[in-house]
Amino acid sequence: MDKKTLILAIAPLLVSLSACSTEVANTGNTSNTQATQATRSRLDIVKSRGQLICGVSGELPGFSFVGSDGKYSGLDVDVCRAIAAALFDKPDAVEYRNLNAKERFTAVQTSEVDVLSRNTTFTLSRDTSVGLEFAPIVFYDGQGIMVRKNSGIKTLADLKDKAICTQTGTTNEQNLADQMRKRGIPYKPLVFEDVNTAYATYVQGRCDAVTSDKSQLISRRTILPKPEEHVILDENLSSEPFAPAVADGDSKWANAVKWIVYSLIKAEELGINSQNFAKFANSNDPEIKRFLGTEGNLGQGMGLPNDFALRIIKHVGNYGEIYDRNLGPKTKLNFPRGRNQLWTKGGLLFSPPFR
Numbered sequence: 001m002d003k004k005t006l007i008l009a010i011a012p013l014l015v016s017l018s019a020c021s022t023e024v025a026n027t028g029n030t031s032n033t034q035a036t037q038a039t040r041s042r043l044d045i046v047k048s049r050g051q052l053i054c055g056v057s058g059e060l061p062g063f064s065f066v067g068s069d070g071k072y073s074g075l076d077v078d079v080c081r082a083i084a085a086a087l088f089d090k091p092d093a094v095e096y097r098n099l100n101a102k103e104r105f106t107a108v109q110t111s112e113v114d115v116l117s118r119n120t121t122f123t124l125s126r127d128t129s130v131g132l133e134f135a136p137i138v139f140y141d142g143q144g145i146m147v148r149k150n151s152g153i154k155t156l157a158d159l160k161d162k163a164i165c166t167q168t169g170t171t172n173e174q175n176l177a178d179q180m181r182k183r184g185i186p187y188k189p190l191v192f193e194d195v196n197t198a199y200a201t202y203v204q205g206r207c208d209a210v211t212s213d214k215s216q217l218i219s220r221r222t223i224l225p226k227p228e229e230h231v232i233l234d235e236n237l238s239s240e241p242f243a244p245a246v247a248d249g250d251s252k253w254a255n256a257v258k259w260i261v262y263s264l265i266k267a268e269e270l271g272i273n274s275q276n277f278a279k280f281a282n283s284n285d286p287e288i289k290r291f292l293g294t295e296g297n298l299g300q301g302m303g304l305p306n307d308f309a310l311r312i313i314k315h316v317g318n319y320g321e322i323y324d325r326n327l328g329p330k331t332k333l334n335f336p337r338g339r340n341q342l343w344t345k346g347g348l349l350f351s352p353p354f355r
């Protein structure tokens with residue numbers, strides 16, 4: 001059997017396996033997409049469409065959530081808005097598509113979305129065999145466990161033979177299995193495709209615990225009927241660095257998204273924000289001039305306007321502003337910045353030079 005016949009023969013199997021696995025196998029669809037993209041970059045397609053199609057969760061306050069007014073907000077949403085600001089000078093030129101954990105990778109592979117900006121952990125297999133290209137990390141997280149306060153559960157060991165709710169197609173499902181196996185703790189996994197069903201099952205008491213990224217547990221706790229009745233254990237099951245992703249094989253588009261994300265971090269590092277950007281218009285600092293596009297052609301070199309970073313700061317703000325607006329002390333989430341602080345302040349956020 002030649003390679004092509006083999007791929008055709010196993011394609012249905014790969015698709016059916018994907019229904020309940022974390023990774024969606026890279027089938028023929030992706031190579032078709034890549035072939036098309038080889039002739040025309042998604043950057044040019046998005047520019048001529050005049051609107052960005054952004055894949056988000058839509059179910060996660062602080063990251064991506066649809067309010068009662070139908071408006072989207074959150075850190076992941078602001079990444080979509082930053083891309084639209086850079087390309088069109090219009091942060092609202094975005095069509096959002098809600099994608100659950102299982103749907104998200106297929107949506108990128110088939111070009112249903114231009115970019116995935118959705119609490120997605122950057123992993124080796126997703127980067128190398130699922131057909132994704134990751135942009136820089138926008139949020140460093142770790143996996144945690146939430147239980148009822150009155151359950152007496154304090155550690156993973158207390159979850160012996162207990163039912164634990166999680167969502168299919170996530171790193172969380174696998175990390176839980178790894179950690180319990182490593183420690184030899186038997187448990188009953190209850191795995192759901194729909195995040196709302198997972199939390200509803202936990203609230204009904206059919207699960208003793210729910211496991212997910214800590215940011216997600218904190219976020220979802222805010223919308224539980226009685227948030228004060230639930231605690232998040234100190235246990236850390238894994239590292240979960242979230243990054244936006246685009247389809248593999250289109251470096252022009254991937255580069256644009258990459259440097260748009262870096263510009264959020266660089267703006268904070270340079271102290272430029274949505275309130276003070278005008279003061280920097282006549283700056284003599286060559287780095288600031290290049291960054292804001294008043295000197296040089298950094299933007300043009302990658303198919304963006306030279307003032308792309310200025311557009312982003314003006315409409316969406318720098319990383320720190322985005323963080324504070326969506327996750328900071330004035331929000332219900334009140335998530336300490338910790339590792340999501342700039343490298344100059346002891347965190348992990350770093351942007352390579354704009355030159």
Ligand SMILES: N[C@@H](CCC(=O)N[C@@H](CS)C(=O)NCC(=O)O)C(=O)O
Pocket residue numbers: 057058059060099100101119120121166167169170171172193194195211212213216240
């Ligand atoms: N960061 C993890 C988990 C991301 C994830 O999808 N989490 C689920 C909950 S455990 C979620 O956000 N669901 C929301 C949705 O389906 O819209 C990953 O990339 O696999």
